[in-house]
Amino acid sequence: MNWTDSNTLPIADLRASIREGKQLCAAEGCDRIASDIHHLDHNHSNNDPSNLVPACKLCHDQEHHISADMNELKLLTREFYAVQDHRKALSNRIGAYERLGLPVTYARQALKDIEETEAKLKGYIVAMLKHDPFYNSWLKHVKGIGPLLSASLMADLGSPERFNTIGQLWAYCGEHVVDGEAPRRKKGNKSNWNGNLRMTLFKVSSSFVKNTRSFGRQLYDQYKVYYIERDGPDPKWQPHKRAMRRVAKDFVRCLWLAWMDSRNLPTGQAHAETTVFPEHWIE
Secondary structure, eight states: OOOOOTTTSOHHHHHHHHHTTOOOOSSSOHHHHOOEEEESOTTSOTTOGGGEEEEOHHHHHHHTTOOHHHHHHHHHHHHHHHHHHHHHHHHHHHHHHHHTTOOOHHHHHHHHHHHHHHHHHHHHHHHHHTTOHHHHHTGGGOTTOOHHHHHHHHHHHOOGGGOSSHHHHHHHHTOSOBTTBOOOOOTTSOOSSOHHHHHHHHHHHHHHHHOTTSHHHHHHHHHHHHHHHHHOSOGGGOHHHHHHHHHHHHHHHHHHHHHHHHTTOOOTTGGGGOSOOGGGGGO
């Protein structure tokens, strides 16, 4: 094993070393934290053995610009939603038992404990966001979404530098187009997008629709009218879902632009590709 300080190694050298199958890490016990699978060429099948190589977790994150803070934020947000789902399920079961007249004394106490854990996790997430410059400068001021959805977006995206184009970002979010339609999961095939991120974007667009004062709701109303006029009001064409998806794509595009701008990074021609800009979301 080659021990190298991955925090100071140039990205070009890091990629070359990963291609050679080397493990790079400045900490002892690298073999215990390694084993992320690195995709050398995103144009080839992820299941192609020639396209896979084990890479140290720290090096993998260094190459893809994922900070330790973003990894911890992802851990906390995933755990929060897992605890939230557990709390909802237990609450429903307790309600069913009480309707039958069955005692649920200890179950009620367990539910209270879970609620306290959920509240603590939310507190940790909010505390982490307070120290993030991008959240405080832009995402915090977007009407219609709160800190939890914001944290989920940032944690799953990791960093704006991971994406060279808007198309790459949309594909990672599952908002790209396959044969003229939104991609669907197929039995026996592994999805090539981030399922958690796609679900988070659905929650974001749903939240915009519920908030009648948000810019996202304004876009939704415009897009829904457009799709009804183009395809007709027939539910078969699902103008509601198409408008929701269009809002999600516009929002994540502007999020990427604002995040890149906050780091003084180039965005190419991405600004010219849309009439919706980051400042529209926070006016």
